[in-house]
Amino acid sequence: MRLSRTYVPTLKEVPAEAEVVSHRLLLRAGFIRKLTAGIYTYLPLGLRTLNKVADIVREEMNRAGAQEILMPMVQPGDLWSETGRWEFYGKELLRFTDRHEREYCLGPTHEEVVTDLVRGEVRSYRQLPINLYQIQTKFRDEIRPRFGLMRGREFVMKDAYSFDRDEAGADLSYRLMYDAYKAIFRRLGLEFRPVEADSGSIGGNFSHEFMVLADTGEDTIAVCQACEYAANLEKAEVVAPVDKCNCGGDCGPAMEVPTPGKHTVEEVCEYLEIEADTLVKTLLFDVDGTPVAGLVRGDRELNEIKLKNHLGAQDVKLATPEQVVAWTGAPVGFAGPVGLKAAGIRIIADRELDFDCGWVVGANKADAHLKSVDLRRDCKVDAYTDLRNITEGDKCPRCGGAIGFRRGIEVGHVFKLGLKYSQAMNAVFLDENGKEQIMVMGCYGIGVSRIVASAIEQNHDAEGIKFPPSIAPFEVALLSLAGGKDPEVAEAADKLYAELTKQGVEVLYDDRDERPGSKFKDADLMGMPMQLVLGGKGLKNGIIEAKDRRTGEKRELKLADFAAEFASWRRTVRQGWGLDID
RNA sequence: CGGGAUGUGGCUCAGUCUGGUAGAGCGCCGCGUUCGGGACGCGGAGACCGGAGGUUCAAAUCCUCUCAUCCCGACCA
Numbered sequence: 001m002r003l004s005r006t007y008v009p010t011l012k013e014v015p016a017e018a019e020v021v022s023h024r025l026l027l028r029a030g031f032i033r034k035l036t037a038g039i040y041t042y043l044p045l046g047l048r049t050l051n052k053v054a055d056i057v058r059e060e061m062n063r064a065g066a067q068e069i070l071m072p073m074v075q076p077g078d079l080w081s082e083t084g085r086w087e088f089y090g091k092e093l094l095r096f097t098d099r100h101e102r103e104y105c106l107g108p109t110h111e112e113v114v115t116d117l118v119r120g121e122v123r124s125y126r127q128l129p130i131n132l133y134q135i136q137t138k139f140r141d142e143i144r145p146r147f148g149l150m151r152g153r154e155f156v157m158k159d160a161y162s163f164d165r166d167e168a169g170a171d172l173s174y175r176l177m178y179d180a181y182k183a184i185f186r187r188l189g190l191e192f193r194p195v196e197a198d199s200g201s202i203g204g205n206f207s208h209e210f211m212v213l214a215d216t217g218e219d220t221i222a223v224c225q226a227c228e229y230a231a232n233l234e235k236a237e238v239v240a241p242v243d244k245c246n247c248g249g250d251c252g253p254a255m256e257v258p259t260p261g262k263h264t265v266e267e268v269c270e271y272l273e274i275e276a277d278t279l280v281k282t283l284l285f286d287v288d289g290t291p292v293a294g295l296v297r298g299d300r301e302l303n304e305i306k307l308k309n310h311l312g313a314q315d316v317k318l319a320t321p322e323q324v325v326a327w328t329g330a331p332v333g334f335a336g337p338v339g340l341k342a343a344g345i346r347i348i349a350d351r352e353l354d355f356d357c358g359w360v361v362g363a364n365k366a367d368a369h370l371k372s373v374d375l376r377r378d379c380k381v382d383a384y385t386d387l388r389n390i391t392e393g394d395k396c397p398r399c400g401g402a403i404g405f406r407r408g409i410e411v412g413h414v415f416k417l418g419l420k421y422s423q424a425m426n427a428v429f430l431d432e433n434g435k436e437q438i439m440v441m442g443c444y445g446i447g448v449s450r451i452v453a454s455a456i457e458q459n460h461d462a463e464g465i466k467f468p469p470s471i472a473p474f475e476v477a478l479l480s481l482a483g484g485k486d487p488e489v490a491e492a493a494d495k496l497y498a499e500l501t502k503q504g505v506e507v508l509y510d511d512r513d514e515r516p517g518s519k520f521k522d523a524d525l526m527g528m529p530m531q532l533v534l535g536g537k538g539l540k541n542g543i544i545e546a547k548d549r550r551t552g553e554k555r556e557l558k559l560a561d562f563a564a565e566f567a568s569w570r571r572t573v574r575q576g577w578g579l580d581i582d
Numbered sequence: 583c584g585g586g587a588u589g590u591g592g593c594u595c596a597g598u599c600u601g602g603u604a605g606a607g608c609g610c611c612g613c614g615u616u617c618g619g620g621a622c623g624c625g626g627a628g629a630c631c632g633g634a635g636g637u638u639c640a641a642a643u644c645c646u647c648u649c650a651u652c653c654c655g656a657c658c659a
Contacts, residue, residue, distance in 0.1 A: 009592090011593065011594095011609090012593080012594090012608065012609080012620065013593055013594045013595095013607095013608070013609095014593090014594080015593070015594085016588085016593090016594070016595090016651090016652075017651065017652055018652090019652075019653070034651095036650085036651090037650085037651070037652090090657090091583090092657075092658080108658095109659090138659080140657095140658070140659090142657080142658075143583070143656080143657070144583095144653095144654095144655090144657090146652080146653080151658075151659090155659070156659095157659055158659090159659085209659095410658080410659065411659065412659070413658095413659065445659050446659070447658095447659030448659085449659085450659055451659090479618095481617080481618060482617095483616090483617045483618095485616095485617070486617090514617095514620090515616085515617055515618090515619090515620075515621065516617065516618045516619065516620095517617090517618075517619045517620045517621080518619085518620050519618090519619085519620090520618075520619045520620080521619065521620050522620085524619090533618080535618060536617095536618090537618080538618095545618095
């Protein structure tokens with residue numbers, strides 16, 4: 001494509017609204033423009049990249065046996081009432097009424113629609129399994145859209161839904177999608193990790209998030225340095241300690257010590273001149289309306305999701321100051337497990353606390369703590385469980401290797417739904433015995449537009465984007481330095497452009513009447529993985545300059561043997577991205 | 583929805599505190615000189631200063647309301 005005839009409004013300066021790097025670069029490189037909060041137009045270059053991502057997703061989904069369909073974006077409210085989500089989904093669901101006062105919403109996801117589709121047609125076990133997917137624009141009325149394509153309200157998503165006759169079949173469908181996702185991200189040329197994620201009330205290890213690794217990512221993931229293990233921070237299991245307390249179980253009787261006005265861990269530690277790992281933090285929660293005390297070591301973070309899962313609870317929220325006073329008899333900051341007042345309060349402790357004694361805990365009275373506390377001796381702990389967040393340096397639950405933290409951007413999610421929707425919507429079939437069974441479902445999402453943003457978050461420098469060849473709008477940027485005054489260069493560049501195009505190479509040909517500096521800047525900004533620069537001097541010497549955008553490495557290709565030298569260079573560039581040669 | 587900030591040519595901003603009728607750089611148009619890392623000169627077009635109301639002889643500037651956008655928290659592909 002000739003740049004002179006392509007709508008690519010590049011910007012020298014960063015629009016004030018853009019904060020994160022992918023947003024700034026997408027705007028500057030002329031890929032997208034904002035219409036309104038969280039809603040963007042894709043310009044020619046942006047759309048090409050978006051489509052390339054979608055094409056890779058589509059190919060791998062098809063290869064995995066899924067079938068593409070396209071469902072409506074506008075959905076009737078009635079359908080959502082069937083699963084109860086009309087009430088539960090909240091404000092993210094953009095609702096409206098038509099002229100007949102019927103209720104509708106803009107589809108944020110399509111479990112209801114697809115289940116409705118399948119229940120109407122699939123009657124026999126012979127028709128299963130089935131996996132339907134679509135690549136479509138979704139709308140979620142996010143509380144706070146931000147970061148450009150990273151979290152828009154309108155975004156492009158691939159969503160797939162599998163229907164199986166039983167659990168074993170559903171597990172297989174899940175595995176198929178999991179493998180397809182790995183193939184997709186590999187082909188995209190992105191560094192990623194599938195991570196174990198919290199699967200909420202459904203249980204099991206049946207939820208994985210696919211994270212693109214990037215320092216600017218919003219999520220922290222725990223990654224084993226030695227094996228494949230990677231997990232969400234909320235999910236990562238902390239292995240039980242093995243070291244037993246070495247005081248022989250006798251560290252003296254519990255004693256009250258005054259701690260006037262010291263209610264944070266740091267303040268208490270400083271005041272009593274102790275380390276945070278000898279203190280027990282007591283956090284109070286309102287769990288489905290009943291009080292629960294969660295105990296973790298002073299230097300640890302309590303993981304609410306683990307607490308929720310352990311208790312099989314629906315809702316866990318931190319107690320209000322009023323509740324704390326009512327339950328402990330002391331203001332916030334002095335709660336402790338010993339002598340808790342509230343009736344029926346359950347005490348759940350991290351299992352690490354079972355391996356030591358001599359703790360400092362809140363005394364349940366203002367301005368005082370207890371020291372030399374032995375939880376087993378001085379109070380009744382209802383359960384010891386894995387309750388804290390994993391930290392760097394903890395051991396991998398799989399192999400015992402060291403855990404490190406990485407930042408990531410969630411771009412995909414595979415999830416086993418079970419019977420949640422099929423039951424509510426009566427999606428049933430007859431098995432070989434003529435007996436009615438409920439379909440077992442799975443759902444699998446990929447944020448197509450978010451991948452575009454995350455690819456940039458992962459691959460950029462001060463000059464601009466570094467696109468992986470598989471998703472760059474064009475593989476090659478050809479810069480003609482003719483400047484409108486050097487017909488020989490222009491002619492040679494035209495010829496090269498025609499030749500490459502004929503070979504099937506996608507070329508963005510900068511034939512504009514611009515000075516060389518502008519062309520170099522724009523090429524680096526837009527991020528095509530291969531740059532070919534043809535100038536007067538090179539032409540005289542029979543060479544063209546080639547630059548690998550990723551590494552910045554330059555080489556000279558002989559024009560006389562261009563086809564072969566280009567092919568070889570192209571192979572090198574693709575290999576640098578870890579991509580196969582087409 | 584809470585907390586913070588900002589709205590001035592296409593973009594980045596100054597001017598607002600201390601009212602006197604709108605500026606710069608970039609970009610754009612024309613001409614000329616230039617042409618390997620965002621050139622230079624000359625000439626030009628382009629703004630009811632987010633909107634509404636108010637105070638005043640006079641409002642971008644002060645007051646009230648409103649809308650939009652961005653950033654920080656709880657949700658999510």
